[in-house]
Amino acid sequence: MNKRPLYFDYAATTPVDERVIKVMVECLGFTGNFGNPASSSHAFGQQARQSVEQARRQVAELVGATPEQIVWTSGATESNNLALKGVAQARGVGGGHIITSQIEHKAILDTAKQLQDAGVAVTYLVPDADGLITAQAVSEAMREDTFLVSLMLVNNELGTLNDIPAIGQVVRDRGALFHVDAAQGAGKVAIDLAQWAVDLMSFSAHKLYGPKGIGALYVGPRAQQRLQAQIHGGGHEGGLRSGTLATHQIVAMGSAFALAAAAFDEEKASIVRLRERLLEQLQSIPGVRLNGSPTRRIPHTLSLTFSEGEFNPAALLASIAFSATSACNSASNTPSHVLLALGHDARSASRTIRLSLGRFTTEQDIDQAVQLIKAACASAPAFWQ
Template sequence: MKKPIYLDYAATTPVDERVAERMVDCLTMTGNFANPASRSHLYGWQAEEAVELGRRQVADLVGADPREIVWTSGATESNNLAIKGIAQAGRERGRHLITSAIEHKAVLDSCQQLEREGFEVTYLRPDASGVIQPQQLADALREDTLLVSLMQVNNEIGTINDIAALGQVAREHGVPLHVDAAQSTGKVAIDLRTLPVDLMSFSAHKSYGPKGVGALYVRRSAGLQVQAQIHGGGHERGLRSGTLPTHQIVGMGAAFALAGAEMAAETARISQLRDRLLAGIAELPGVSLNGSAEQRVPHNLNLAFADVDGELLLLALKDLALSTGSACTSAAVEPSYVLRGIGVPDALAHSSLRLSLGRFTQESDIDAAVDILCRVVNQLRR
């Protein structure tokens, strides 16, 4: 059976074979299979050493101290821990949080849960380009604001918020900033030694690592109080209990090390592929780009095809693996809340597709995708 061309890297990436090789070494009796918390024997010491190497590799990619990296099961858990953990620990000082209307569902649902617990949340609306302006944040901050949570790279439209400017506004008001960076690693350079960010969420599976593991950066110098969301053993300095999955952590560390080493060359290569795709579909009338054309990662193209039903288009594109938006909400019939949030009319939102490119995308894939897209769109418009 011929597989479709994979253009859904924003949903997940395959594990790089170099990463998989490192992980396999942590699964059986001959490898680092032990519990890294077992400090009474050699097996545990070796597993702990592997875990700490992974921690350093994650920290190195983002300019953090390894002691600031907390292991989680993924960016969803990291977002929950950061947002609910800060709010619940600080509820005596305030009950107000700020986020945006186009965050990932892991952030929005965490905020909605806090609203049910009596907190108040301000949802900033991005401009038409899909970014939040610093003045919007400044205007929304209050004396009782406990946390600002804003993503760096949007998972649906690929736009990039100016985290340095937003973080400076938050810092001037003495409010910690949490950033969802699940879509950033390997695409955007991050240096937490200079970025005014206090918490940052990471995912392995968006960067050619395994699913089921992620991390939360918690700035040590900020003196943050974060209430644990999972209890039972006090692992990770009491912030996240549970036996650490050595093989997954090793995979995340290896994936982040590769991401750092290859980011510059890979970004240039992906940019060329993106430009090739756009040039190829230029002959199609009524195609528009959702979100900023400049302030975005080259890996993500969210395109609207006027006068074409998006669901029919997706069904007709059986030879392309892509999506109508976030993988967490792609089964929904409603138009994307992200596209609605930046003012895209429902008709165009319904006819929008997200094409995301990655490490294993080749020129031949792009050329074939262009041919398929042009043929199918023209057929559906007849």
């Protein structure tokens, strides 16, 4: 059996924690908690409903929300679509103005393009040199008809951390709604929706050691009556998202968020130590550069560009699972839109990799990865000829 590669792609997806798997499996099979949570007429449905509501409380507790503000979805992509399309359609199709940025996830950019085609004006903010969107940039882009601003908490490629509380206050002062894609931030950044001026926030379980196919959207009080459902057929989730709730996935997401809350400080400190160990060793490679702010960032995600002639990424493919952010649009095989927005050209983007650390990363993994990367640099001259 071939040895498995080292895993350094936690920003793409995380393995499901064994403790989460246990509670998930308990909701499957005839002897388990398999009932339809929408059915309250018998014990099976009531038990499932209680588990769903407990999970809703667990998600809410991690982010400083109240349980009734959490709406279940199939993941952050659906949450993003519900937020942007739901707000735009609730006010009437066409007209008005929204603000986002050039370095958002495609779930935001593609949705914004759909709204643009329907007649909504869209401003795509350019990040600063550190890969951040500032409150000043948002303020300067606001218009009288701006009704929504949508920005990431943490950039999925760079790991950079926007000042969401400051931006949110600017948006609220101007009367617009503020949506935040927090798929990469939940469990890594202390989020307090009771204090932040945020109206909508998207979450995903599989970025936080839960299963794929389940997520949530926080809907704050200012957005309650300004959001139109995108999926109809039963009026579930307060009329915002119809469909039979997947008890096993929801319970798993709740468990994953509860585990993240319990281990928040410990895990963050551990990741910081591992990140420093990794960077300290990689800095001995000539010309290696960290993309994005060195300070306003989560420790979990590193985007690294290597000098031409100093790196052969193909040499790593069998030994390290990482993201080649130069090809984030794998279907079109185009350079990363995030790196291009930061001023990289296509060739520079092709020498960039994203390494992301997580709960199961060890010091041994770090040291082995560094040696493999250094070996890839040593083999670079033949690669570039």
